[in-house]
Amino acid sequence: MSTKFGAYCGKVLKVDLTDRTVTEYPFTDEERELFLGGKIMAAKIVYDNITEKIDPLSPENMLVITTGPMNAVGAPCSSRFNCSTISPLTGYYTSSNCGGDFGLHLKRAGLDGLIVTGKSEERIYLYVTPDGVEFKNADALWGMKTGETQQAIPEKGGKFVIGPAGENLVKYACVISGERAAGRGGVGAVFGSKNLKGIVAYGIKSPEVYDKAKLRKVNKEWTARLKMHPTTGTQLPELGTAGLVTTMHSKNLLATNNYRSGKYEHFEDVSGETLREEHLVRNNGCTTCPIRCARVVKVDGKEVKGPEVETLGLFGPNILNRDIQSIFDWNYEMDELGMDTISCGNTLSFAMELNEKGMWDNGLEFGKIDNIRSLLDDIAHRRGIGDDLAEGSKRLSEKFGGKEFAMNAKGMELAAYEPRGAVGQGLGYAVANRGGCHLNGGYLVVMEGLGLSINPYTTGAKAGLCAMFQDLMETCSAGGNCLFTTYAFFPTFLISKPNGMIARVVNKVATKIGFAISLILRVPTALALHLPFNMLPHTKAIAAATGMKMNFGRFIRIGERGYNLERLIDVRLGVSAKDDTLPERLTTELQIATNPKSKVPLDKLKKKYYKVRYWDENGIPTKKLLKRLKLVK
Amino acid sequence: MIVVKFFGIARIKFKEKELHLEASTIKELAEILAEHFSVKPKEFKQFVILVNEVNINKLKMFRTKLVDGDVVMFLSPASGG
Numbered sequence: 001m002s003t004k005f006g007a008y009c010g011k012v013l014k015v016d017l018t019d020r021t022v023t024e025y026p027f028t029d030e031e032r033e034l035f036l037g038g039k040i041m042a043a044k045i046v047y048d049n050i051t052e053k054i055d056p057l058s059p060e061n062m063l064v065i066t067t068g069p070m071n072a073v074g075a076p077c078s079s080r081f082n083c084s085t086i087s088p089l090t091g092y093y094t095s096s097n098c099g100g101d102f103g104l105h106l107k108r109a110g111l112d113g114l115i116v117t118g119k120s121e122e123r124i125y126l127y128v129t130p131d132g133v134e135f136k137n138a139d140a141l142w143g144m145k146t147g148e149t150q151q152a153i154p155e156k157g158g159k160f161v162i163g164p165a166g167e168n169l170v171k172y173a174c175v176i177s178g179e180r181a182a183g184r185g186g187v188g189a190v191f192g193s194k195n196l197k198g199i200v201a202y203g204i205k206s207p208e209v210y211d212k213a214k215l216r217k218v219n220k221e222w223t224a225r226l227k228m229h230p231t232t233g234t235q236l237p238e239l240g241t242a243g244l245v246t247t248m249h250s251k252n253l254l255a256t257n258n259y260r261s262g263k264y265e266h267f268e269d270v271s272g273e274t275l276r277e278e279h280l281v282r283n284n285g286c287t288t289c290p291i292r293c294a295r296v297v298k299v300d301g302k303e304v305k306g307p308e309v310e311t312l313g314l315f316g317p318n319i320l321n322r323d324i325q326s327i328f329d330w331n332y333e334m335d336e337l338g339m340d341t342i343s344c345g346n347t348l349s350f351a352m353e354l355n356e357k358g359m360w361d362n363g364l365e366f367g368k369i370d371n372i373r374s375l376l377d378d379i380a381h382r383r384g385i386g387d388d389l390a391e392g393s394k395r396l397s398e399k400f401g402g403k404e405f406a407m408n409a410k411g412m413e414l415a416a417y418e419p420r421g422a423v424g425q426g427l428g429y430a431v432a433n434r435g436g437c438h439l440n441g442g443y444l445v446v447m448e449g450l451g452l453s454i455n456p457y458t459t460g461a462k463a464g465l466c467a468m469f470q471d472l473m474e475t476c477s478a479g480g481n482c483l484f485t486t487y488a489f490f491p492t493f494l495i496s497k498p499n500g501m502i503a504r505v506v507n508k509v510a511t512k513i514g515f516a517i518s519l520i521l522r523v524p525t526a527l528a529l530h531l532p533f534n535m536l537p538h539t540k541a542i543a544a545a546t547g548m549k550m551n552f553g554r555f556i557r558i559g560e561r562g563y564n565l566e567r568l569i570d571v572r573l574g575v576s577a578k579d580d581t582l583p584e585r586l587t588t589e590l591q592i593a594t595n596p597k598s599k600v601p602l603d604k605l606k607k608k609y610y611k612v613r614y615w616d617e618n619g620i621p622t623k624k625l626l627k628r629l630k631l632v633k
Numbered sequence: 634m635i636v637v638k639f640f641g642i643a644r645i646k647f648k649e650k651e652l653h654l655e656a657s658t659i660k661e662l663a664e665i666l667a668e669h670f671s672v673k674p675k676e677f678k679q680f681v682i683l684v685n686e687v688n689i690n691k692l693k694m695f696r697t698k699l700v701d702g703d704v705v706m707f708l709s710p711a712s713g714g
Contacts, residue, residue, distance in 0.1 A: 235709050238645055246640045247708055250686050273644055451710075453681075453688060498681050498710045504690055 003029055006210030007069035007545035008037075009110045012045075015126065015133055017194055018059060018118030022133045025115055033548060034630060037068035037112065038478035039095035040562030042084035045115060046093060047565055053573050056088040056186075057169060057193035059119035065160070065199070066113040067103050068480025069546050070538075072206040073215065076223045077482035079104050079287045083160075086573070087185040087434065088193075089171045089343065089392050090411040093569040094185030094434045097477055098160070099286035100177020105158030108203030120195040127155050128201040138197035142167060145336040146176040149198060157202030163338025165380040166192040170390040172343035172413075176335060179294075179305040180286060183340040185412065185434055210547030218544050222485075222537040223290050230495045231451065231487040236293040237283060241309040242272030244450060248313070251449040251456070252421030252591060252598070255414070256317040257366060258349040259407050259583075262418040262591055264317035270324045275306060279324065291484060299332045307331040307341070310438075313416025314345030319352060320367040330372060337380035343392055344379065346413035348372070350393040350406050351385075360400040362388075404584035409436035410575070419582070419600050420591035422448035424462035426600030428470070431580045431609055431619075433566040439473060439483060442466040447510065451487075451495060452503070454510040457597035461510060463608035464517030471559030472536070478562060479542055489535055517612075520556065561629045564613075564621050568631070577619035580606055635662065635699050641709025643680050659684070660695040662705060681708040 003010035012025040027041070035044045042064040054060045063085050070078040081103025087094035106114060110130045120135070123142050127134040141149050146163040153159060158177060165173035166188030173188030174181040175198075182188075191198070209215050227233040235243055245267055248254035252262030268274060275295060281303050285292030295306030307315070307327050311334075315327045334341050354360040362385045363371065378386030388396060393413055397406035407414045412435025419426030425448060428441025438445065444466050448456040476486050494503050535552055543550040567575070582602055591598040610617060614625035626632045637652045644650060647670050656662035659682060660674075667674040682689045683706040689697050699705070 230710060234642060239641060239709070243641055243709060247681075250683055250706060250708065271640075273640055276645075453690060495710050496679055499678050499690065499694065507690070 003032065005029060005032055005069070005546040005548060007073050007207055008032060009107060009112050009207050011111055012113040012115065013111055013133060014115040014117065016118045017116060017120040017124070017196065020135055025113070027112070034558070034561060035565075036475060036478040036542075036558050038066050038080075038082040038480055039084060039097070040474065040478040040558065040565065041113060042066045042082055042095060043093065043562055043565045043569060045113070046084055046086070047569050050086060050569070051572070053091075054086060056086040056091060056190060059117070059194070061086050061190055061193070063116040063187070063190055063194075064113065065106065065116070067107045067111075068478055069542060070480035072104050072107040073209050073545050074219050075288070075481065075541050075545070076219060076226055077286070077289045077291060077485050078480050079289070080477065080480055080482050081106065082477065083175060083182045083187050085185070085187055085190045087187075087412070088169070088189045089186040090435045092410060092434065092573050092575055093566050094187065095566070096174070096182035096184050096187045098175070098177050098180050098182035099289075099482065100158065100160065100180040101287045102158035102160040102177040102199070102201055103480070104287060105201040105203055107207065108205055109201045110203060110205070111201075114199070116194065116196065119193065123195045123197060125153065125161070125197045126199045128199060130203050130205070141197045146338050147336055150176075150178070153198070153200055155200045155202065157200045159198060159200050161198030161338075162188040162191045163336060163380065165189075165337045165339035165390075167197075168380060168382045168390070169193060170339050170380060170382070171392045171395070172340040172347075173338055174340045176338055179335065181335060181340070184342065184437060186340075188338050209545045211544045215541065215544035218537065218540045222541060225488060225537060226290055226485065229487060229492055231490075232291045232484055236291050236484065239272035239276055240283075240293045240295045240306070242275045242295065242307070242312055244309045245271040245312055246273065247450055248309075248417065253417050253445060253449055254317050255313055255407075255416045255418040257320055258318060258353045258405060259414075259418055259585060262421040266322035267317065269322040270312050270316035270327065272309075274324055279306070279328070286482070289482065291482075293484070297328045299329050304328070304332045305335065310416045311341040311345065314342060314349065318345060318349045318416065319369075321369050323369060326369050326372070330376060333373060333376050337376060339380060342415055343413040344376070346407050347389055347393045347396065348375075350396060350402065351389060353405055354396070354400050354402050357402070359402055407436070407583055407585075409582055410434075410579050412436045414438075417445045418591065419586055420598050422456045423459065423600045423605065424448050424456075424466055426582060426586060426602065427462060427605040427609060428466050430582050430602055430606065431466070432470075433563065433570055440470070442469040443473065443483075444469060451490060452510070453498070453507045457595075458511050459601055459604050459608065460512055461514040461517060463605055463612045464514045465510070466609060467612050468517055468520065468556070470563050471556050474559035474562045475555050476536075476538060478558065479538055481538060485538065486536065488537060557629070561631065564625065564629055565631060567615075567621055568626075571620055575619070577606070577610070577617065580619055634701060636702075636704045637662065637666070638704065638706045640706060643707040643709065656699055658695065658699060659689055659697045659705070662699065663695065677707065679710060681710055682706070683708065
């Protein structure tokens with residue numbers, strides 16, 4: 001199969017590990033226009049193939065690794081690729097995004113996507129080139145950590161591998177490419193369940209694009225814009241995501257003591273400032289990225305990837321740990337073992353509170369850190385209490401109690417943002433398709449305190465803003481770009497002049513524009529919005545690369561289609577309104593005793609959200625909506 | 634004395650973590666800091682300014698009064714992660 005569009009390879013392969021067959025999977029140009037690529041393309045494939053509830057660790061589950069049209073065509077921040085599956089952590093659909101160079105190689109190997117089904121009898125890894133797929137024995141690699149595995153695989157190319165956590169089916173095991181992780185949802189355990197240690201892709205030929213000269217111009221302007229923007233040009237390069245710790249503390253957003261507070265008195269010790277001044281070796285970044293937000297620090301004298309803000313938060317304030325070096329050590333160790341730092345940290349804080357309350361005698365205590373490093377190894381190898389911790393906070397709460405303070409949504413642990421300091425983020429955690437994910441939840445905390453300062457406690461317009469940003473990020477991700485490129489949505493003057501008149505007006509009115517947002521979300525595709533200024537560079541770049549018609553309206557509509565398609569998969573697997581929920585601590589206990597608004601008014605927010613989304617009161621997308629989105633005929 | 638703390642880009646730009654100064658309003662503080670760092674007072678408008686962890690946009694902006702012992706924080710305006 002080929003394609004009339006530029007920037008695509010026009011080929012998706014399906015590998016069945018059980019009988020070792022490789023076939024071409026049909027994906028049409030009509031589908032490319034509707035689903036673009038990446039996580040939305042993967043959702044379409046999963047929706048068409050998994051039609052009933054399955055055991056995520058059974059051969060029936062599938063891994064769908066996809067690229068987008070922006071990969072390998074010179075766009076900035078465009079090494080992001082996607083791996084979707086049914087999550088062993090939640091039982092629902094998950095899509096995990098990664099910035100390693102595997103995706104670029106997969107595309108240069110001539111593939112838009114690779115589907116892996118079945119289960120191999122022997123331990124293997126796959127080697128993908130333009131000539132096809134080879135099955136390679138992985139007995140010698142089994143048991144190795146992720147760094148060692150990537151070094152030991154003799155073939156050159158982009159590598160995507162699991163560590164011991166994936167092999168031992170830790171429910172939140174991740175997959176690593178270079179130093180970057182497809183972190184969330186336990187994708188690594190699905191690899192392990194299939195006896196698949198990893199995949200190597202190698203290719204050198206990028207796909208042709210529709211308008212080379214125009215794309216080069218757009219990419220150049222886009223890169224310049226990223227370098228000029230205060231977030232992507234200054235804040236992230238200078239301080240990384242770790243630079244958020246201070247802001248989070250000051251705005252009651254820093255999850256502390258298993259989400260019993262939004263502030264940590266020793267926040268400076270684990271801040272981006274401390275990391276920069278006392279530990280930073282140099283900046284780093286994904287291939288193709290001009291932002292370079294990654295940090296390089298030292299662990300045991302070796303230069304390694306530093307922690308992101310979520311890891312600093314969950315292994316710092318949330319377990320009352322002020323030793324930043326210990327977080328560097330554990331962050332590196334978790335990457336090497338191949339497990340998600342967010343779910344792991346959050347599960348640990350839950351276990352500490354269980355112990356504190358006398359509900360599980362496990363020896364874990366807030367502020368006690370000497371036993372953590374060995375515990376991480378125990379989790380990855382399922383030894384002792386590590387076997388329970390490897391199951392995640394939801395299953396732990398089913399075994400030991402404490403559901404009201406097990407900080408997960410749909411079984412996926414929340415990130416480090418305490419949602420009682422940003423109730424729109426709380427809504428996002430609750431309704432997100434993959435569970436308690438800050439990004440899939442719409443990341444409204446950026447407007448509620450991190451970037452802008454709209455009222456974090458009001459429900460006004462939050463439902464519409466949540467849906468809109470979910471949809472925007474959905475398409476950005478499907479295209480193959482890093483979500484940080486969506487910061488361009490916020491004009492420079494709004495960010496760089498937080499005390500200026502315009503920013504103050506925007507902060508005031510943003511919570512009162514629900515009707516306007518609803519209009520944006522309801523504009524028919526035929527009348528898709530042509531805005532007088534370019535809010536997102538993505539639209540121009542996608543149009544130049546592919547030859548598709550693209551504007552803001554079409555862009556957001558693709559995201560809406562993707563989000564609803566993922567919801568449909570979840571609904572098929574059992575999700576309804578009852579699952580769009582948060583732990584009781586966040587909805588019933590005040591974060592600040594003197595502030596009666598400092599809890600998440602979830603029922604009110606959910607009701608509005610379903611209405612904005614055109615979902616019925618049980619959280620199911622309506623037929624009218626599905627027809628409008630061309631998801632049914 | 635007012636405790637003035639610098640974070641994020643403010644700390645990088647002024648190469649200072651903390652100062653102790655006398656000032657009766659944020660406006661006056663900005664003027665004193667401008668002289669101290671040899672920059673214009675408007676330089677400080679690009680930062681989020683908190684007085685005892687409350688954003689001045691919830692107080693009286695640059696007319697916000699300061700009293701002995703207040704902690705003023707200058708933060709980077711924005712980010713996400």
